[in-house]
Amino acid sequence: MTIGIGIGIGIVIVNYRTALLTIECLRSLSWEHKEGSFNIIVVDNDSQDESFETLCSAVISEGWSDWVDIKTSGHNGGFSYGNNFAIREFMAKKYPPEFIYLLNPDTYTLDSAVSKLSAFMMRNKNVGITGGRIEDTEGEPQYSSFQFHTFWTELNRGFGLNLLSKVLRPWVKPLRIPEVSEKTDWVSGASMMIRRTVIEQIGLLDESYFMYFEETDFCLQATRAGWECWYVPESRVVHYVGQSSGVTNTKMTKRLPTYWFDSRRRYFLKNHGVLHALVADLFWLSGFSSWKLRNLVQGKQDNNPPKLLQDSFRNSVFCRGFKLTTKKE
Numbered sequence: 001m002t003i004g005i006g007i008g009i010g011i012v013i014v015n016y017r018t019a020l021l022t023i024e025c026l027r028s029l030s031w032e033h034k035e036g037s038f039n040i041i042v043v044d045n046d047s048q049d050e051s052f053e054t055l056c057s058a059v060i061s062e063g064w065s066d067w068v069d070i071k072t073s074g075h076n077g078g079f080s081y082g083n084n085f086a087i088r089e090f091m092a093k094k095y096p097p098e099f100i101y102l103l104n105p106d107t108y109t110l111d112s113a114v115s116k117l118s119a120f121m122m123r124n125k126n127v128g129i130t131g132g133r134i135e136d137t138e139g140e141p142q143y144s145s146f147q148f149h150t151f152w153t154e155l156n157r158g159f160g161l162n163l164l165s166k167v168l169r170p171w172v173k174p175l176r177i178p179e180v181s182e183k184t185d186w187v188s189g190a191s192m193m194i195r196r197t198v199i200e201q202i203g204l205l206d207e208s209y210f211m212y213f214e215e216t217d218f219c220l221q222a223t224r225a226g227w228e229c230w231y232v233p234e235s236r237v238v239h240y241v242g243q244s245s246g247v248t249n250t251k252m253t254k255r256l257p258t259y260w261f262d263s264r265r266r267y268f269l270k271n272h273g274v275l276h277a278l279v280a281d282l283f284w285l286s287g288f289s290s291w292k293l294r295n296l297v298q299g300k301q302d303n304n305p306p307k308l309l310q311d312s313f314r315n316s317v318f319c320r321g322f323k324l325t326t327k328k329e
Helices: 019-033 051-062 079-091 113-123 151-159 162-167 196-202 214-224 258-298 308-314
Strands: 009-015 039-044 068-072 099-103 107-110 127-135 182-184 191-195 228-239
Touching: 009 019, 009 079, 009 113, 019 039, 019 051, 019 107, 019 113, 039 051, 039 079, 051 068, 068 079, 079 099, 079 196, 099 113, 099 196, 107 113, 113 127, 113 191, 113 228, 127 196, 127 214, 151 162, 151 258, 191 196, 191 214, 191 228, 196 214, 214 228, 214 258, 258 308
Parallel strands: 009 039, 009 099, 039 068, 127 228
Antiparallel strands: 099 191, 107 228, 127 191, 182 228
16 A cells, blocks of 8 residues: 555655665665655765766666656765755755655665655654664664653663663663554654655754754754654665764774764754753763773673764863854864
């Protein structure tokens, strides 16, 4: 059943040096496109390689020209910037789509994933944002439904103690992968559908985030405006985790990029204020220091990025202050 596919969906894919993966993503969407109608804008975010030419050639050779447009942003302004570039084009059309679907280039869709999200939103008019089940290449589901970040979640994340998690249960929900559709705080931007009315009401994604926390911020603004966000596991997307960003869920051998910390700091300052941001950093730093000491004493393996504690302190509000601007460094 493909209710919703005909009412208008604009799909946005932002490519940065992942042209071959983007083509495979488009190929997976081509199967669903045969069932209905949607349009896609692929934005090459100033890859400075042959991505744009490769994508244009693929669209022509595969016969996708009537429903896929390749654009170049001319500037690598990050995730929000690239997505907004295409969203503005969709919104400027005489008949803009009812839904905007953000999809990572390092993904491929399964079993009418797009129409299942739009069908859910058509049935539930109070839902402004949905996200689906994200799997790895082995079919194992990944975390893609989350609670908003607060100083309580940072305290729990830092200490990593089961006993503390139980004490914080009124404020911190356990991280899990739901098996049925349910309301959530925010969903992964790797597969996120937005009702056009939400964008008209709260605006575009915040481009001051270079990468990370932008979808969390957007979902929070939508929630504050009265919209609901839902996780819909019937919609399934396979994600080659970290191919477009370099940040994965497995053991990392490289330090987290500065823009990750910039985005985190901006999220707390913008949405919760200076005092909350200070407490969040204090809770995380003290908790993670304790966790590092326990691991050292117990001889356990540390799968976190190198120098995470030092980088967290160096990029905290204690060292970096309270400016809201975020720039890639």
